[in-house]
Amino acid sequence: MKNEPNTHEDIKAIRKLMEESTRFLSLSGLSGVIAGVTALAGALLAWLFIDQTWSLAGIAAMVLVISLSFAYFLSLKKARRDKKHFWTPVSRKMLLNLFIPLATGGVLTIIFLIQGNLQLVMPVFLIFYGLALVNASKFTLGEIFFLGLLEIVIGLFVTIFPNLWLIGWTVGFGVLHIIYGLVMYRKYGK
Amino acid sequence: MKDLIANLNKIFESRVRLGIMSVLTVNEKYDFNSLKETLDLTDGNLASHLKALEKEGMIAVEKQFIDRKPNTSYWATEKGRTAFSDHISALENLIRDS
Numbered sequence: 001m002k003n004e005p006n007t008h009e010d011i012k013a014i015r016k017l018m019e020e021s022t023r024f025l026s027l028s029g030l031s032g033v034i035a036g037v038t039a040l041a042g043a044l045l046a047w048l049f050i051d052q053t054w055s056l057a058g059i060a061a062m063v064l065v066i067s068l069s070f071a072y073f074l075s076l077k078k079a080r081r082d083k084k085h086f087w088t089p090v091s092r093k094m095l096l097n098l099f100i101p102l103a104t105g106g107v108l109t110i111i112f113l114i115q116g117n118l119q120l121v122m123p124v125f126l127i128f129y130g131l132a133l134v135n136a137s138k139f140t141l142g143e144i145f146f147l148g149l150l151e152i153v154i155g156l157f158v159t160i161f162p163n164l165w166l167i168g169w170t171v172g173f174g175v176l177h178i179i180y181g182l183v184m185y186r187k188y189g190k
Numbered sequence: 191m192k193d194l195i196a197n198l199n200k201i202f203e204s205r206v207r208l209g210i211m212s213v214l215t216v217n218e219k220y221d222f223n224s225l226k227e228t229l230d231l232t233d234g235n236l237a238s239h240l241k242a243l244e245k246e247g248m249i250a251v252e253k254q255f256i257d258r259k260p261n262t263s264y265w266a267t268e269k270g271r272t273a274f275s276d277h278i279s280a281l282e283n284l285i286r287d288s
Contacts, residue, residue, distance in 0.1 A: 007281050010208055014278065017212040021220070021228055085227050089220060 024091040024140045026084055028074035029188060032181025035067035039173035047166060057113055060125075063173065078189075094139035101132035119162035126155030126172050141188070147180050198284075199277045201246050206231065206239045211274045214249060214266040222262045240264060248273060 019025075042063035049055040079086040105128020112120045133148030151172050158168035202208055209229045213220055220228075226236050243249045248270030253262050266274070 007284055010205065011278070011281055011285065013205065014208055014212045017209055017228070018216045021213045022216050088228065089217070089224050 020084070020090075021088075022090060022139070024088070024094045025188070026075050026079035026082060026086060026091075027140050027144075027184070028071065028078045029181045029184030029186075031067070031071040031074040032177045032184060034070045034074075034181070036174050036177030036179075036181060038063050038066045038070075039177060040170065040175075043166060043170045043174055046169065050166070053113065053118060060169075067177075090139055094136050097139060098132050098136035101128050101135055104128060105132070119165070120159075122165035122168050123155045123159035123162070126151050126158060126168055128155075129172075130155060141184065143180070143184065143187075147176060150176055198280045199273050201243065201248065202274065202277045204239065206235065207243060210236075210239060210243060210264075211248065211266065211270065214264060215271055215274055217265075219252075219263045219265045222264070225264065243270070 042059050045059050046056050049059065076086050105125050108128065109121050109125045112118070112124065130148045130151030130153075133144050133151060135148075137143075137145035137148060154168050154172040154176075158165050202211060206229065210225065213225060213228055222236070222240075225240075226233065229236065240249065240251075244251055247267055249264050250267050251262060251264055253260065255261065
């Protein structure tokens with residue numbers, strides 16, 4: 001049975017390739033924490049400008065841009081450090097699956113803002129963000145699926161209690177991301 | 191002993207071919223350059239193994255042009271999937287019984 005150690009290695013290599021070619025695993029946990037902190041700072045600013053709809057929209061857009069930029073750069077760094085490729089068929093699939101619901105939610109949010117349906121803005125964005133995460137979770141770390149579900153639950157909650165929208169923002173985009181980021185950081189490293 | 195290795199397929203004996211089949215059986219399609227990056231191989235090395243697998247009918251090839259650049263994509267055939275899964279089972283049996 002002189003082949004045996006080789007066989008073990010072969011099977012290990014096969015499993016690794018199967019996993020890495022179907023899931024994007026370089027998602028940075030640290031970027032989750034940063035997204036959460038940015039969202040908390042944003043929530044505080046929002047509280048100060050609570051009566052100015054378009055300032056609120058601007059703050060939310062800034063939070064989104066800052067969070068996505070950090071997610072991109074830190075994941076790129078993580079991929080480089082682990083000597084993995086960042087731009088692969090699976091990372092493209094993940095982004096496509098993330099951005100279809102996310103962009104739909106974004107457009108809907110803008111429509112609601114223009115129409116003055118302000119109380120629908122926060123719930124709809126939370127729900128579509130959650131759906132985007134659930135959708136993308138098939139192509140990345142499985143834990144994203146549960147983060148997505150929680151965002152949907154908070155979105156539905158804020159739909160029922162529209163006055164609590166700022167709490168929905170704080171918990172959904174702030175607290176959940178920090179917890180998620182810390183868990184991922186401990187489990188998979190930066 | 192003979193039974194154990196009866197399902198081991200000669201065509202999959204190289205590490206590179208195992209790698210190619212692993213990626214192609216869990217993905218619908220994969221293009222040449224992505225395959226090259228994933229498996230960390232040179233053009234020539236990858237191409238020769240792909241040709242061998244194609245000749246045995248384990249994988250199929252489609253050549254097309256995207257933005258005037260040639261783009262070759264590969265996928266595992268039904269025959270390839272069955273043969274590869276038998277091969278893996280045989281490998282696993284080999285480990286379990288040794």
